[in-house]
Amino acid sequence: MTNPQKFLYPKTIDEALEMLASPDSCPIAGGSDLSLQKSTSFTTFVDITRLPINGIIEKDEFISIGATSTFNDLDHPLVKNIANGLLSSAASKIMDTPLRHQVTVGGNIVGRYWWSSLPVVFLALDGKIVLQSKEETRTLTTDEFFEKRPVHIMSKNELVTEILIPKEVTNYYGDCQRFSVTEAAHSIVCIATSFKKESNVCSNVRIVAGNLIRSPKRLTDLEEMLEGKELTQELIDEISQEAGEKLEKIRNNEIASGEYRKEILKVLVKRALEGALN
Amino acid sequence: MEVKHLQKITIEINGEHKKFKIDPSIMLSDLLRENGYFGVKIGCRNGDCGVCTILLDGKTVKSCILYAAQAHERRVTTIEGLGDPLGIPHIIQQAFAETGAVQCGYCTPGMILSTLELLEKNLNPSDQEIKDALDGILCRCTGYVKIFDAVKLSAERLRGEN
Missing domain, CATH: 3.30.43 (Uridine Diphospho-n-acetylenolpyruvylglucosamine Reductase; domain 2)
Known part of the structure; x- marks a missing residue:
């Protein structure tokens, strides 16, 4: 203790x-x-x-989520509008109701809990993380923030104060697929995706895997396969077969083998993209 | 031997302002039980089972993973805060008793407080909404069927039916 x-x-x-x-x-x-x-x-x-960092508001080109907002606070009209409700829907499936009243967004992204899909979704939405210290305020992209362990990214005196989601992604397609043994159990594989879809052509594609290693990871090889292409069932089948092939070794955990998790990853990528067909 | 600094905190518990001098490492569930709120049960001490569930500013939280100091200047409701002080149960408590939703009773305070939070927002919940509202509390006796019946009966009565 x-x-x-x-x-x-x-x-x-x-x-x-x-x-x-x-x-x-x-x-x-x-x-x-x-x-x-x-x-x-x-x-x-x-x-x-008690700090004024628990609100969800519009701020210039972004939707700002205060760091002490809880997971249940993400059930908010501004958040529900983002990419088919990707973020609010993902948050509502993590843990249970009393814990979601308690667990905060800022704590969850700094803690980098392997089971949480929230960092995966923030990376898929091209979010920004605002850090404040006595000396300065700086904004990191989620690519930068999740690239290394928090100890190498933040100083002890820094506080995450808000997470910014670009308003541009509001009209994007988005989906988060997770796999867990039971509904309330920790997820062992998670996929989040967001992209712009115009005349069935996909752009600004982000496909992110999580719950496999400590930090979420963009599957850039899959993103390239989809970028600028027309979304078809054949292309989805092709992309999903490649899922996880370029990732470093997926380890076994106490619930499932690495091999099993890799197979599940392919299925989840397929499901996440198929939702955009309609 | 280490001498601990005691911290003064104030918590509104069931409508009464209470002052405490606490060891800052004490959990809220322990502080409440030490002060006679025995409806707050101790189970896993990990935030898994939910028998320590209370309302903090009207929202369910698990008090075994919440420091008492975090409740400073906030509003706590325990099961003792429901119903009439003369012994007349709250509508939800009555419904749990009538439907047979209570077996060993250990999870019941958490179930009832979760039901209260749900019905204060939504008097006509669907099965899925009831399931979501109760998902933080484990019951190993009832199989949840009678508990669902109790929530539905509570909702009916709070809507003025039945």
């Missing part, structure tokens, strides 16, 4: 960043993961749930 000695309750981002500058402090939002960790060196928990 973790052993917090003190909780702090900042009301502003500046206050929170000041508190997080201390070497013994860490942010806590939902806390569902932090409370279950066996140990942590942090003794001061900075409760960031």
